Amino acid sequence: MRKHLLAACAAAAATASRAAEAIRDPAAGWDRLWHEVIIDISILGVAFALITAWFVLRYRRRNPNEVGRAEKLTAAAAVGWTVIPMFVFMADDFFLAANGWQLWNAYRQPPAERIEIKLESGMYSWDYTYPNGVKAQNVLKVPAGKPVLLRMTSRDTIHSHFIPDFRVKEDSMPGRVTFMWFYPQKPGEHIVTCAEYCGIMHSYMVGKVVVVPEAEFAAWYAQEEKKLADGGRQTKKAGA
Amino acid sequence: MNTWKEWIFTTDHKRVGVLYLIGSLAAFGVAGIMALLMRWELTSIGPTLTENPSTYNVWLYAHGAVMILGFQIPALTGFFANYCIPLMIGAKDVAFPRLNAFSVWLFYVGIVLAVLTFFIPDPPDIMWTAYPPYSTITSGNTAFYTFTVLILGFASILGGVNFLTTVAYMRAPGMSWNKLNIFVWCTVAAFVLQLIFVPVLGTAVTLISFDKYLGTSFFDPARGGDVLIYQNLFWFYSHPAVYVIFLPFIGVVYEIVATFARNRVFNYKMVVYGGIFGIVGLSGVVWVHHLYVTGMADWIRIGQMVTTLLISVPVGFTVIGLVGTLYKGAISFETPMLYALGVIFLFLIGGLTGIPLAITSLTLHLSDTYYVVGHFHYVMAVAGTFAIFGGVYYWFPKITGRMYSETMGKLGFWITFAGTNVVFWIMMDIGVKGMPRRYFDYAHFPQFENAHQWMTGGAALIGVGFALAVINWIVGAARGAKAADNPWGSQSLEWTTQTPPPPGNWKDVPTIREEWDPYAYAQR
Numbered sequence: 001m002r003k004h005l006l007a008a009c010a011a012a013a014a015t016a017s018r019a020a021e022a023i024r025d026p027a028a029g030w031d032r033l034w035h036e037v038i039i040d041i042s043i044l045g046v047a048f049a050l051i052t053a054w055f056v057l058r059y060r061r062r063n064p065n066e067v068g069r070a071e072k073l074t075a076a077a078a079v080g081w082t083v084i085p086m087f088v089f090m091a092d093d094f095f096l097a098a099n100g101w102q103l104w105n106a107y108r109q110p111p112a113e114r115i116e117i118k119l120e121s122g123m124y125s126w127d128y129t130y131p132n133g134v135k136a137q138n139v140l141k142v143p144a145g146k147p148v149l150l151r152m153t154s155r156d157t158i159h160s161h162f163i164p165d166f167r168v169k170e171d172s173m174p175g176r177v178t179f180m181w182f183y184p185q186k187p188g189e190h191i192v193t194c195a196e197y198c199g200i201m202h203s204y205m206v207g208k209v210v211v212v213p214e215a216e217f218a219a220w221y222a223q224e225e226k227k228l229a230d231g232g233r234q235t236k237k238a239g240a
Numbered sequence: 241m242n243t244w245k246e247w248i249f250t251t252d253h254k255r256v257g258v259l260y261l262i263g264s265l266a267a268f269g270v271a272g273i274m275a276l277l278m279r280w281e282l283t284s285i286g287p288t289l290t291e292n293p294s295t296y297n298v299w300l301y302a303h304g305a306v307m308i309l310g311f312q313i314p315a316l317t318g319f320f321a322n323y324c325i326p327l328m329i330g331a332k333d334v335a336f337p338r339l340n341a342f343s344v345w346l347f348y349v350g351i352v353l354a355v356l357t358f359f360i361p362d363p364p365d366i367m368w369t370a371y372p373p374y375s376t377i378t379s380g381n382t383a384f385y386t387f388t389v390l391i392l393g394f395a396s397i398l399g400g401v402n403f404l405t406t407v408a409y410m411r412a413p414g415m416s417w418n419k420l421n422i423f424v425w426c427t428v429a430a431f432v433l434q435l436i437f438v439p440v441l442g443t444a445v446t447l448i449s450f451d452k453y454l455g456t457s458f459f460d461p462a463r464g465g466d467v468l469i470y471q472n473l474f475w476f477y478s479h480p481a482v483y484v485i486f487l488p489f490i491g492v493v494y495e496i497v498a499t500f501a502r503n504r505v506f507n508y509k510m511v512v513y514g515g516i517f518g519i520v521g522l523s524g525v526v527w528v529h530h531l532y533v534t535g536m537a538d539w540i541r542i543g544q545m546v547t548t549l550l551i552s553v554p555v556g557f558t559v560i561g562l563v564g565t566l567y568k569g570a571i572s573f574e575t576p577m578l579y580a581l582g583v584i585f586l587f588l589i590g591g592l593t594g595i596p597l598a599i600t601s602l603t604l605h606l607s608d609t610y611y612v613v614g615h616f617h618y619v620m621a622v623a624g625t626f627a628i629f630g631g632v633y634y635w636f637p638k639i640t641g642r643m644y645s646e647t648m649g650k651l652g653f654w655i656t657f658a659g660t661n662v663v664f665w666i667m668m669d670i671g672v673k674g675m676p677r678r679y680f681d682y683a684h685f686p687q688f689e690n691a692h693q694w695m696t697g698g699a700a701l702i703g704v705g706f707a708l709a710v711i712n713w714i715v716g717a718a719r720g721a722k723a724a725d726n727p728w729g730s731q732s733l734e735w736t737t738q739t740p741p742p743p744g745n746w747k748d749v750p751t752i753r754e755e756w757d758p759y760a761y762a763q764r
Contacts, residue, residue: 030605034672037602041592048563048588055566056581059501066570067761068503081564082510082557089556093549100599101542107601108538157374158467160533160608164674167605171534174373175461176468178535180604191684195533195608195676197367199374200293203679 025183026107030167033103037096044092107168110181114147121152121159121172123198124205134224138207140192142184143217149181160196163209169195184211251337252743256344257322258639260314261632263344263351265710267310268625270355272703274303279663279699282692285683293680297365298357298380300678304368305385306354307621308481309392314347315628316488317396317434321403321427323635324495327734327741328421328758330412330750335405343398350392357384367678369478370445372459372470376452386449393438400431400438412733414752421732421758422498422505422512422561426491429516433480433487433523441477444470468534475527482620483523487516489627490558490587493580496634497565499730500577502761506564510557518554522547532603541600548598555591559584574728575649579630582657583623590619593668608678611671614664622660629653629709636713637727641740642720644712652708659701666691666698732758 059068073081117140118129128136128150142148152161152172162169166182184190194205212220247255277299281289290296322340326333334340357363364370365380375382407420407428448470450456457463459470498505505511528536528544562584571577593615596602606612636644670691675682682688726735737746 026601026604030602033599034596034602034605037596037599041595045588045592048559049585052563052566052581052584052588055563055569056571059566059569059571061502061570061572066502068501068569069762070504070506070565070568071762072504073507078507078509081507081560082514085556085560086514086553089553090550093546093552096595096599097546097549100545100601103601104538104542104545107604157377158371158534162608162674162676164605169533169604169607173467173534175466176535191674193674193676193684197297197371197374197678199378200297200365202297203293203676203681204683206684 024106024111025185026103027165027167027182029103029106033099036099040092040096107181110149110179111147114149114181115142116149116151117142119150119152119161119172120155121161121194121198122155123157124194124201126161126192126205126207130221130224132221132225132228134221134228138192140207140209141217141220142209142211143214144184144187144211145214147181147183149179152178152180157198158196159194159198159205162193162195163190164193165190166209171196182209184209187211187213249341251333251341253322253326253334253337253340254639254741254745256337256340257319257324259344260318260322260347263348264311264315264319267306267314267351267354268706269710271303271306271311272706274299274306276699276703278303279696281680282682283696284693285686285689286681294365296680297367297678298363301364301367301385302354302357305388308368308485309389310351310354312485312489312621312624312628313396313481314392316485316492316624317399317403317427317430318344318347320423320488320492320628320631321399321431323639324421324734325403325406325424325427326410327737327745328424328732329407329410330415330733330746330752331406331410332744332746332749334402335410336402339398339402343395343402346391346395346398350388350395353384353388353391360384369474370448371474372448372451372467375448376459382452383449386445389445390442393442396434397438400435403427403431404435412750412752414754414756416752418508418512419752419757421491422494422508422516423488423491425512425516426487426494429520430484430487432520433484436524437477437480440473441481444473444477447473468531468536471531471534472527475530476524479527479530480523482616483519485620485624487519489583489624489631490562492627492631492634493583494562494565495732496576496580496630497562498759499634499728499732500574500580501566501569501571502729503565503567503569504757504759504761506561506567508561508759511561515554515557515561518557519551522551522554526551529598529600529603532600533607545598545600549595551598552591552595559587559591574633575644575646575653576630576634578650578653579626579633582653583626583630586618586623586626586660590615590617590623594619605674606671608676609671610667610675610677613677614666614668614671617664617667622664625706626656629656629706632713633709634728635734636716637723638734638739638741640717640720641723642716643723643727644716644720648708648712652705652712654705655708656702656705659698659703659705662698663695663702666695731760 120127126138128140154172154174158171158173160169160171168180168182170178170180188211190209192207192209194202281296362379362381364385366375370385447458451459457465459465459467526544526548528540529548532541670688675685675688723739725739
């Protein structure tokens with residue numbers, strides 16, 4: 001008995017640590033919660049559908065003068081049929097809310113070792129500014145294995161920076177600063193697309209996140225920084 | 241000539257109702273054609289039907305705005321409420337018949353304004369949500385949108401005042417509150433919501449026109465405004481508007497199910513006091529789930545995640561009541577019942593797929609994708625339209641005095657039902673995979689082209705099915721067989737008068753016996 005209990009505790013602890021592990025990357029946390037919710041609603045849906053189908057087949061009208069035979073519920077049955085479903089639904093609601101809240105908290109507390117990039121959106125481009133002042137349009141190059149946080153605003157209408165592969169979006173709008181972050185694990189390219197109707201060419205407002213190995217990123221980053229500095233000097237010279 | 245005048249100057253609630261029906265079906269036709277044009281456009285990557293994204297955006301605007309404001313709300317709270325409520329409560333007419341006639345003609349002005357969208361040089365392209373700053377800087381005509389909403393909203397407020405008074409003061413002797421049809425309760429609740437929330441929408445859409453044309457800056461951050469205030473005001477109305485549609489349509493379905501199962505509504509008081517009242521109570525505190533990814537404060541995003549999930553309790557009551565009404569029933573499957581069962585199925589899928597959208601963290605990915613579009617079409621757009629079509633079939637013999645063709649009715653139902661599931665199931669699927677909504681072109685998502693083609697095929701089926709239903713009604717109204725007073729064997733009061741009901745509805749105002757109940761079948 002004791003052994004079983006211990007095993008159960010260990011399993012629970014393992015699940016909890018897996019959960020914490022998953023939430024380190026919001027995208028993985030999203031996938032996990034999504035599957036949980038899909039199972040939850042599928043059970044509810046199939047149960048309701050089967051009961052309905054069974055009633056429909058079982059209680060067909062067999063002669064034209066037949067009428068339904070349901071009796072009026074007693075007060076106790078009426079209350080029971082109200083309170084019990086209410087608690088079942090509420091239990092499920094709070095279970096889902098707790099899980100959703102857990103993932104939300106993880107998502108809203110981005111890791112400290114992040115790279116922080118400014119984003120200004122406009123009709124119809126994504127303009128990024130790296131911490132060292134390097135600018136990029138529509139192509140966001142980031143290192144693998146480091147959380148990336150975007151601080152976002154817009155210079156015209158409302159846009160929404162959506163990266164389907166990282167399961168994340170947030171609106172960028174004039175007069176407000178919002179943020180989003182994601183956790184690219186390995187090199188690759190990911191579509192960025194606008195998810196808030198922003199104007200006539202809304203569906204063409206597209207960019208990409210290019211994830212490269214950390215060393216490659218560092219080299220590129222330093223080179224761009226140098227270019228920026230040289231460019232600045234030249235401009236100064238020209239001005240003088 | 242005389243009959244034309246009779247219709248134009250009519251104050252009879254039944255004729256006003258039929259005018260609402262004709263207007264809203266015309267709006268449905270226009271908005272439906274917009275949907276088909278959009279589906280055609282999306283059949284292939286790149287421009288297909290039009291070169292100009294603006295044209296597509298106008299279709300999209302017109303489809304959403306006209307379907308909601310010109311079709312569903314007027315059909316449900318205009319047609320059904322007008323036609324059925326006085327008959328169901330045993331009244332001779334509504335409380336303010338002239339006001340009623342005024343509101344239907346206001347509604348027609350709104351419809352004409354909405355249709356003029358296609359004839360003015362600068363049609364609105366701001367979606368039915370009209371978010372600033374785009375709606376205040378677009379070259380499209382935002383004022384058109386503002387006036388359409390204001391006029392239709394005003395018509396709706398007049399209807400609300402009228403029907404709340406009617407139900408409160410004009411019930412037949414002996415018609416106590418607990419003997420009211422579920423549909424009457426649902427409509428009362430919907431009008432309470434309209435009276436509370438329409439003024440907020442009116443304010444919001446007026447302020448965007450002020451910003452655009454009169455130089456104010458309510459929503460312009462450069463001059464001290466805030467873009468999010470609009471979204472809050474808009475959804476503070478427009479989420480309850482979902483229940484303004486949901487409540488009457490589920491009420492129609494209750495009437496159909498109770499009649500064709502010839503059965504008592506399961507746990508009436510739970511449905512009314514738990515389900516309908518509960519929805520009214522919660523509807524005003526869940527709007528932030530439309531703003532989950534707009535950078536609202538965390539506490540309100542989390543708080544309204546919980547309230548949104550809790551809506552499942554009253555909505556669950558209404559579904560349990562509906563399914564429970566089938567239990568021990570004597571069910572027959574004429575066309576209206578097929579539509580009603582279709583609504584239960586569609587609403588089940590639509591309701592449950594709404595649960596992920598209540599969860600803040602899941603909307604980070606799902607928000608503004610085709611998943612949302614698929615979900616709200618299942619839960620409200622198509623489920624509501626099925627209920628409207630089922631309801632028109634159900635009361636068709638009473639309204640016209642004639643029968644429709646049962647074969648054609650069933651055929652139309654199955655074609656539409658099949659098309660619906662093809663379109664909106666696929667839509668939710670590619671939404672989860674990342675397809676954003678409101679896209680004229682999807683060049684960077686080539687993997688979805690095949691799915692889009694299937695959806696266009698499904699949309700064509702939906703169009704054919706609904707067209708069959710409308711043709712069926714027109715033919716039936718002109719040449720159908722004469723209908724009996726009570727062809728379905730219903731207990732409800734509206735079937736006890738002659739068919740079609742005369743002006744004034746009753747020879748003698750009915751007196752309600754103690755043991756009578758609109759759903760008391762077992763006692764007979």
